[in-house]
Amino acid sequence: MSLKKIELSKQVELAKLTAIKIGGRAKLLFKAHTIDDLLSVLSDFNSDVYILGGGSNLLISDGLIEKVILQLGQEFSSISREKDYLQVGSAVKLSVLINYCLKNGIAGFEYLAGIPASLGGLLYMNASAFNKSISDNLIDLSVVDENGRIKTLKKSEITFTYRSSSLKNQIILKARFKLRHEAGIYKKINLYLKRRISTQDFKFPSLGCIFKNPPELKAGKLIDSCGLKGKIKGQAQVSGKHANFIINLGKANYADVDYLMSLIKDKVYKKYNLLLKEEIIRWT
Ligand SMILES: Cc1cc2nc3c(=O)[nH]c(=O)nc-3n(C[C@H](O)[C@H](O)[C@H](O)COP(=O)(O)OP(=O)(O)OC[C@H]3O[C@@H](n4cnc5c(N)ncnc54)[C@H](O)[C@@H]3O)c2cc1C
Numbered sequence: 001m002s003l004k005k006i007e008l009s010k011q012v013e014l015a016k017l018t019a020i021k022i023g024g025r026a027k028l029l030f031k032a033h034t035i036d037d038l039l040s041v042l043s044d045f046n047s048d049v050y051i052l053g054g055g056s057n058l059l060i061s062d063g064l065i066e067k068v069i070l071q072l073g074q075e076f077s078s079i080s081r082e083k084d085y086l087q088v089g090s091a092v093k094l095s096v097l098i099n100y101c102l103k104n105g106i107a108g109f110e111y112l113a114g115i116p117a118s119l120g121g122l123l124y125m126n127a128s129a130f131n132k133s134i135s136d137n138l139i140d141l142s143v144v145d146e147n148g149r150i151k152t153l154k155k156s157e158i159t160f161t162y163r164s165s166s167l168k169n170q171i172i173l174k175a176r177f178k179l180r181h182e183a184g185i186y187k188k189i190n191l192y193l194k195r196r197i198s199t200q201d202f203k204f205p206s207l208g209c210i211f212k213n214p215p216e217l218k219a220g221k222l223i224d225s226c227g228l229k230g231k232i233k234g235q236a237q238v239s240g241k242h243a244n245f246i247i248n249l250g251k252a253n254y255a256d257v258d259y260l261m262s263l264i265k266d267k268v269y270k271k272y273n274l275l276l277k278e279e280i281i282r283w284t
Pocket residue numbers: 019050051052053054055056057058072090091114115116117118119120121122123124125126127128129163170171172173200206207208209281
């Protein structure tokens with residue numbers, strides 16, 4: 001199979017590439033299909049680039065994004081098994097990984113089913129659900145570091161905390177997980193999906209939870225107790241189903257979401273003397 005050449009697009013509409021369907025245009029968006037492509041873009045732009053995964057945690061402003069945006073393509077999209085390990089490229093969509101695991105009876109990712117993310121984004125954010133996180137079964141991962149060097153990091157060399165990792169300024173290329181076969185994966189995935197759909201708002205585009213849960217507390221409950229469920233600004237709304245979700249009713253923009261986020265922070269702070277921390281990543 002021959003690899004595609006690097007793709008460069010100008011003035012790309014970013015709203016289409018984010019889960020919440022908000023965002024202006026990218027001045028330059030590169031899709032790198034090989035490591036060489038990736039390294040050449042990094043060297044041309046002094047590593048000053050944004051990495052776009054599944055766009056499921058990104059709130060992008062409505063104007064022109066001047067910083068170069070880089071997406072990973074073909075060479076970063078494969079899944080393979082070697083001995084006791086499952087190797088997954090960082091551009092692999094979670095839905096594709098879950099399907100692969102279903103077909104092959106591989107356990108370890110069922111609890112994440114339903115999240116519209118890529119593996120790179122899940123690792124960077126240390127995504128978690130139902131008390132399990134993507135880093136639990138990780139063995140090691142390959143990155144391009146801030147100096148443009150490719151290296152392998154063992155799990156013990158990375159700090160993973162709640163919705164965060166020490167992988168800042170690194171580009172994740174692929175990761176290896178401990179291979180674990182299990183029966184009944186389909187049933188487990190369905191169960192987790194049902195639980196997710198019963199509590200989260202999937203009717204409208206969103207970024208999932210907007211704020212991190214403070215220790216021992218649930219941000220959604222705090223927001224709900226301030227009477228903010230259903231609050232609308234422009235075309236953005238605090239979900240009536242899950243108060244930590246802001247949904248796009250159709251044509252919401254960055255300012256609408258930003259307004260609701262400020263309002264939430266303000267109300268929760270006044271009521272509980274507690275400042276909610278943002279979980280989403282802003283590109284402005
Ligand atoms: C409906 C819905 C439900 C959600 N549920 C959950 C949940 O249960 N648990 C949870 O933790 N999150 C959840 N999220 C949030 C989101 O899916 C996660 O934060 C996810 O990890 C983001 O992955 P992504 O590929 O979409 O990354 P993006 O949103 O594209 O990017 C997020 C960050 O990761 C960086 N990044 C992406 N790829 C790479 C790479 N290869 N190398 C280095 N950095 C990279 C980006 O630069 C950016 O800083 C949900 C979101 C939605 C829309």
